[in-house]
Amino acid sequence: MTTAHTPSGRTASKRDATIYTVKPFGLLAVMVDCRTLENALHLHGHLQQHPAAGQTELVPAAQTVLVRFETARQAADFLAAPDLPQASGDVRTHGRTVTIPVIYDGQDLTDVAAHLGMSEQAVIYAHTTGHWSVAFAGFAPGFFYLHRHDNVLDVPRRPTPRTSVPAGAVGLAGDFSGIYPRTSPGGWQLIGRTNAPLWDLTQNPPALLEPGMQVQFKAVRELISAGQAGVPDAPTPAQQPRAGSRPASSGQADAPAAVPGEVLEVKSPGLLTLFQDSGRAGLTHWGVSPSGPADREAAAEANRLVGNSAEDTVLENLAGGLKLTALTDVELALTGADTPATLTDPAQEPPLNLAVRPSTPFALMPGQTLTLGAPARGLRSYLALRGGFAAPHEATSASRDTLAGLGPKPLAAGDRLVRARASSAVVAHPVPVLPLPEPGTVLEVRALPGPRDDWFTPESLGRFAEVTWEVSQSSDRIGVRLLLADTPADGGAGTPPTNIQPTDVLTRAITRELPSEGMVAGAIQVPPSGEPVVFLADHPVTGGYPVIATVHPADLRLLAQAPPGTRLRFDLLTFPDSTPDRPRPSETKK
Known part of the structure; x- marks a missing residue:
């Protein structure tokens, strides 16, 4: 199959040029934009049956499929010649149906009904009539996006997310429905609650749902406990191992x-x-x-x-x-x-x-x-x-x-x-110590543009690499949160004026909400605040903010080792110059 190369180096299938857009996501992954959920799930099924060379994992999402590879060469080969099927108008299912009881007393039920111009009973009727397809996994174990062709309950997320949504909350966002498997922050509109065991490590498999299944919601007045319903009770805290x-x-x-x-x-x-x-x-x-x-x-x-x-x-x-x-x-x-x-x-x-x-x-x-x-x-x-x-x-x-x-x-x-084991052979011979961020220097971190750099103005990518960023105190294993570094007293080069805002540096060209899509370690997400977050080991499976660039795999450990207050700049590479064994650029004095 031939491919058509866009000016930015991205590729698309000539056979389905109006359907698929193929983009690099760092060195070890490729994102295929499929335009619709149906096409994304169809491609996901195709790649499960016909995996690409070196393919290690697939992450389907609202309109995309993320394909991870073992090596950078295998990712580049797929990018140059992707095997993409004809489009499909159907969401794949395998006939298994799970019935989930719900008490419809959610905090946002009244607001949802008012937004849609219908009664609360009509909202409940629409949610419980027909089957929802389990489309793809979300931000936490056991959380899945549920989709229906005939869904009339299309509502936006809350303008300000709640800091804590209880486990079992049933919500709506866009044209999806979903259930929170554990207490967590969230911005979905809450219409009800359930005690269905969405994620239970005493069960095999631990997830109640999986992509391709069907869900039937059932309105009830009270919830029967898991044990009464014939499902083993979750272990109590006293049963959990230390x-x-x-x-x-x-x-x-x-x-x-x-x-x-x-x-x-x-x-x-x-x-x-x-x-x-x-x-x-x-x-x-x-x-x-x-x-x-x-x-x-x-x-x-x-x-x-x-x-x-x-x-x-x-x-x-x-x-x-x-x-x-x-x-x-x-x-x-x-x-x-x-x-x-x-x-x-x-x-x-x-x-x-x-x-x-x-x-x-x-x-x-x-x-x-x-x-x-x-x-x-x-x-x-x-x-x-x-x-x-x-x-x-x-x-x-x-x-x-x-x-x-x-x-x-x-x-x-x-x-x-x-x-864990009684014996092993000690290898006493050390090797050169791995490099670490040096105090008193500006750390240079290599990154590759995209896959959503086109969601920002052309000038933003240049500003992104010109300014100096600072690691925030709120960074953790999920992600390194970055702030604009203060301008030094001597007005050092590459630093912003004191009155500049993050949104002035990273200005969105596309302002609509981004449908959730797969994420990788090293992805640099830009939320509405304009302050980037670089995902680390515990990043969510999917995310809903555009990724302006992705950190080079060899430099990701430097961010994991960067204490709060570390200053850094991004060195944006082009793909021919981004081989994994390329020497790191030297660090520069503040």
């Missing part, structure tokens, strides 16, 4: 077999210390993002130094403060941020107080304590244990996903940690 001490299984995947006995005790967890392994690839159809370490390279290096596989579970510590005491002989390695670490043993004469060398294996004997100080450079440190840490698995992984609430809870004082 974060660190002993391996457990959720029914999704067995935790690694553990050697009996505990090896480390948590004296202090610091600000935040999490279990992280290789993450949850392949579960976007449930609304589950990959998660995993924010700095994958540092986590893999820590595991390598103690002879583990790169997928073994490590500890990810934010900003130091972690204190662990050995209960038996252990071998450890510390990587990531430039974090001062000390090994102490008050029982020795004289008391032992040694500095621990980073990126080098070291031993801890019973009674000795490892303490991490505040990082001099970087933000996140990774601690690997020879044999790996044993930790409870949820949805195939021990990684803590802070957005979805999956995985073991953060470590707490008093937790006792268990080793």
Whole structure:
């Protein structure tokens, strides 16, 4: 099949030139704009049956399909010659129907009825008549966008999202309906509530719904509990395993077999210390993002130094403060941020107080304590244990996903940690330390335009790379939030005037609402405030703000290691200059 190249380097099929637009989404993904939900779901089904070379995951959305690839070359090959089917006017279904009871007493029911010019009873009748198709997963595990051809309940999102929407709330947004599986912020118009078990890790599969299924809503006066309805009750908090001490299984995947006995005790967890392994690839159809370490390279290096596989579970510590005491002989390695670490043993004469060398294996004997100080450079440190840490698995992984609430809870004082395996071969030979953001410099971060750079004025992309941004205090594992940096007293080059607003830098050319579409780590979303958010490991599966550019995969770890207050500029690349092994540009002084 031949392709037609647009001036911006994007491609589209000549056979369906008016239907599909194919755009690069960073180096490792391609977004296919299908114009309609029906076409997007048809393409999703086609690529499931006929996967492209190197295809690792598909994320269908309202009008697009995101295709992730194993390598940059495979993504480029698909971009140059995509295999796209003829369009379809049907939403694919497989005949399975789930009936969901709803009490229609939502906070926005009256407003929805007034907006649509109908009675509240007419809204309920329209919502319960006919079947809704499960189209695609949304922002959280178990959340799905439900669609109907004959839907008359087309209402906008609330102008100001609620900070907390209760679990089970049934809502409307645009021409979709959906159910919140857990308490979370949200801007949908709420018309009712249910107690259907939308996401339950004691069930297999854990998601009640999946794309292609049908949903029938049923109006009821009261909700029968899950147990009374013949569905197993969700585990009570007392039944849930504690974060660190002993391996457990959720029914999704067995935790690694553990050697009996505990090896480390948590004296202090610091600000935040999490279990992280290789993450949850392949579960976007449930609304589950990959998660995993924010700095994958540092986590893999820590595991390598103690002879583990790169997928073994490590500890990810934010900003130091972690204190662990050995209960038996252990071998450890510390990587990531430039974090001062000390090994102490008050029982020795004289008391032992040694500095621990980073990126080098070291031993801890019973009674000795490892303490991490505040990082001099970087933000996140990774601690690997020879044999790996044993930790409870949820949805195939021990990684803590802070957005979805999956995985073991953060470590707490008093937790006792268990080793996953009895033995492994220690690799004592260090390699050059991974680069970190340097204090007192402006960090240069490479990025590739798009896929929604055309939603901004042509001048915006230039301004985006010219100004200096600053990492906000509100950044986390979900995303790095950026503010415009203040102008220095000497009026340094590349900085905005003191009165400039973010929306003056990033001005929208297209102001309508963007239908939800798939997201990747490194995507730079621009909300209406004009302050960009760079998605990290715990990003949502889909998002509804345009992505002006996508961070180069090799530079994403630098953002994960950038403390609040770090200043940075984006170096926009063109795709011929964006090979993964290209050396990083040097940093510049503030």
